[in-house]
Amino acid sequence: MRFENKVAIVTGGGQGIGKAVAQGLASEGASVVISDINKEAAGKTAEEIEDSCQTKTFAVETDVKKKEAIHNLVALAEKEFGRIDILFNSAGICKRIDIEDISEEEWDEMIDINMRGVFLCSQAVMSIMKRQQQGRILNMASLAGKVGGIAVGAHYSASKAGVICLTKSFARNLGPYGITVNALAPGPVDTAMIQDWPSDVREDMARQAPLGRIAMTEDVAEPALFLLSDAAKHITGEILDINGGILMD
Ligand SMILES: NC(=O)c1ccc[n+]([C@@H]2O[C@H](COP(=O)([O-])OP(=O)(O)OC[C@H]3O[C@@H](n4cnc5c(N)ncnc54)[C@H](O)[C@@H]3O)[C@@H](O)[C@H]2O)c1
Numbered sequence: 197m198r199f200e201n202k203v204a205i206v207t208g209g210g211q212g213i214g215k216a217v218a219q220g221l222a223s224e225g226a227s228v229v230i231s232d233i234n235k236e237a238a239g240k241t242a243e244e245i246e247d248s249c250q251t252k253t254f255a256v257e258t259d260v261k262k263k264e265a266i267h268n269l270v271a272l273a274e275k276e277f278g279r280i281d282i283l284f285n286s287a288g289i290c291k292r293i294d295i296e297d298i299s300e301e302e303w304d305e306m307i308d309i310n311m312r313g314v315f316l317c318s319q320a321v322m323s324i325m326k327r328q329q330q331g332r333i334l335n336m337a338s339l340a341g342k343v344g345g346i347a348v349g350a351h352y353s354a355s356k357a358g359v360i361c362l363t364k365s366f367a368r369n370l371g372p373y374g375i376t377v378n379a380l381a382p383g384p385v386d387t388a389m390i391q392d393w394p395s396d397v398r399e400d401m402a403r404q405a406p407l408g409r410i411a412m413t414e415d416v417a418e419p420a421l422f423l424l425s426d427a428a429k430h431i432t433g434e435i436l437d438i439n440g441g442i443l444m445d
Contacts, residue, residue: 210237260313405440
């Protein structure tokens with residue numbers, strides 16, 4: 197039980213990668229706060245976890261665009277459990293759109309959720325983790341944040357490049373307090389986020405991978421759990437590729 201007595205907040209925990217990581221944390225002993233803008237999905241994840249794991253779990257409707265909502269989330273978690281050991285920033289949106297068609301509003305929304313949301317959530321837990329002299333923050337970056345938007349919009353890839361840099365900045369600032377900050381940079385992962393991608397685009401991405409397929413959520417969840425565990429205590433500022441070999445750097 198790698199996460200016994202640990203308390204985790206998972207943003208975007210209602211579905212997809214966030215849900216898979218929340219389930220993994222809870223199955224190994226963590227108390228998990230499921231946060232999502234989708235109240236129903238967050239509640240369902242929390243219910244499923246409570247039914248299958250012997251840990252305390254609850255859901256909080258949170259829009260990561262809103263600082264007040266994030267502070268409410270962190271306050272509720274701290275009030276209930278008295279500490280916060282893990283923050284997994286998974287909330288995000290993605291859009292396939294040509295670079296010349298991205299409107300100002302779409303740019304702002306993408307950056308607000310994917311990048312500013314990670315900044316605000318990490319900032320909101322840092323004083324608690326500093327006080328504890330211990331903590332783990334893990335962010336969802338993307339292959340697109342390293343190579344630019346090909347299958348996805350330029351605003352998405354820019355937001356994820358921002359997440360990569362924020363990860364390193366938080367890692368540098370929080371290292372002296374025993375807090376690690378890392379990110380995952382997956383290629384395409386088979387979740388709702390890419391379900392409307394044309395099949396030829398998905399097949400092309402699979403063909404580009406030496407391992408010959410796109411990722412499933414468990415391909416991402418397992419490395420996430422490793423980086424959140426005590427075994428990864430000397431890893432910080434790492435941006436971990438999970439792309440079947442599409443990019444090797
Ligand atoms: N699926 C992929 O191919 C892929 C690849 C690389 C990185 N990622 C990243 O992984 C993360 C999880 O993606 P996923 O594949 O699980 O997608 P998903 O769409 O299945 O899940 C995203 C979750 O984020 C929530 N969310 C959206 N906007 C929010 C907001 N403003 N506030 C709070 N919650 C919000 C959604 O309700 C949803 O539950 C995202 O950051 C995504 O960019 C995904």
